[in-house]
Amino acid sequence: MPQVTLYHVNGACSLVPHILLRQLGIPFKAVPMRFRPGDNGLEAVDGSLSNAEYRKINPAGYVPVLVVGDEVITEQFAVLTMIALLSPDKEAGEALLGRDSLGRVRVTEWMAWLSDTLHSQGYGAFLHPQRFVEGSKDMYPTVKAKGLKNIEYCYDLIEKRLGNRTYVVGEHLTVVDLFVYVLWGWGARFALIEMKERYPAYGKLVQRVEALDYVRKAVEEEGVKLQFESSGSL
Numbered sequence: 001m002p003q004v005t006l007y008h009v010n011g012a013c014s015l016v017p018h019i020l021l022r023q024l025g026i027p028f029k030a031v032p033m034r035f036r037p038g039d040n041g042l043e044a045v046d047g048s049l050s051n052a053e054y055r056k057i058n059p060a061g062y063v064p065v066l067v068v069g070d071e072v073i074t075e076q077f078a079v080l081t082m083i084a085l086l087s088p089d090k091e092a093g094e095a096l097l098g099r100d101s102l103g104r105v106r107v108t109e110w111m112a113w114l115s116d117t118l119h120s121q122g123y124g125a126f127l128h129p130q131r132f133v134e135g136s137k138d139m140y141p142t143v144k145a146k147g148l149k150n151i152e153y154c155y156d157l158i159e160k161r162l163g164n165r166t167y168v169v170g171e172h173l174t175v176v177d178l179f180v181y182v183l184w185g186w187g188a189r190f191a192l193i194e195m196k197e198r199y200p201a202y203g204k205l206v207q208r209v210e211a212l213d214y215v216r217k218a219v220e221e222e223g224v225k226l227q228f229e230s231s232g233s234l
Contacts, residue, residue, distance in 0.1 A: 001086065002069030004028040007057070009035070009042065010222040011185070013119060014064035016178045017079050018222065020096070022214040024087040033063055040128060076119075077111040080175045096175050106169045110176040118154035118183060122147055127190060151191050155199055162201040166208070173209075181209040185227055195227075 006021065006028050008014035021028050032045040033054070041051035042061055051061070058065045058074050066073040066082055073082045080097075087093025098104030125132055125147025129140040158180060162168065168176040184206045187193040196203050207228045209215055219226060 001027070003067075004086065005031060005067040007031045007033055007054070007063055007065040007067075008222075009033050009063050011189075011224045012063055013076055013179075013182060015182050015218060015222055015224065016076065016175070017064050017066060017083055019178050019182075019215050019218040020080055020083045020175065022218045023096075023212075024083065024089070024093055026083065026086055026088070040130065076115050076179070077108070077175075080111075080178075084175070095172065098174060099170060099172060103170050103174070107174050107176055110168060111179065114154075114176070114179055114183065118151065122151035122154055123186060123190065126151060148191060151187070152193070155187060155193070155195075155202070159199045159202045162205060164201070165205075167205070177205065177209050178215075181206050181215070185224065188227070189225075 004021070004026060006014070006017055008018055008030060010032060018030070031049070033042045033049075034045050035041070036043055036051060040061075042054055042063065043049060043051045044054070055061050057067070057072060060074065062074070064074075064076065064079050066079045068082060068086070073079050084093040084096050098107040125143050127147075129143035129147070130137075132143045133139040167173055168180060180202070184195060184199075184202060187195040210219070210226060210228055216226065
């Protein structure tokens with residue numbers, strides 16, 4: 001297998017591919033990134049990579065970025081798909097993208113919606129209003145308020161669609177479950193939403209996912225607080 005490198009920010013959406021790499025037992029090099037003070041640019045935590053140098057790898061300047069040999073993969077679902085296809089256990093890796101044709105369609109549907117609506121239009125607007133308006137900061141509160149409204153709408157819809165389901169798609173774990181797990185943590189951390197009280201069905205899924213050893217390992221490596229401290233291992 002070629003060298004695999006993951007560029008990530010602790011606790012960001014790039015935690016999802018970190019979890020998946022741990023789950024599938026794929027050796028990789030992690031390059032922790034951080035936001036530069038005062039702007040939206042990323043640089044390596046250890047100072048080995050400036051923002052300008054990072055943008056030569058990913059011109060968009062975001063995470064996650066997965067480098068496999070000479071190939072640079074960007075965008076969440078593309079990165080997760082690549083990792084799943086690199087799995088030493090081909091069947092296990094592909095199953096995480098959906099176990100049949102309809103399952104793969106549903107996984108794609110969920111990943112597109114989560115990335116575009118909850119992540120970009122929700123948290124993108126709430127945490128980074130400067131991405132949506134130029135010049136005066138007078139509009140920032142309005143953009144942030146709209147972002148929060150989108151966030152709550154998405155969480156409400158996730159709760160409704162989950163109902164009594166064990167997993168988001170089908171009867172088995174997929175990459176969607178890993179993504180909604182990470183997004184749950186942002187609700188309490190950034191949006192100050194009482195997630196456990198407002199979203200009990202969603203909370204059960206999060207607790208189930210967090211009990212997995214490889215999830216806890218990745219979360220702890222990134223210094224992120226566990227959502228359910230008493231979760232046992234499965």
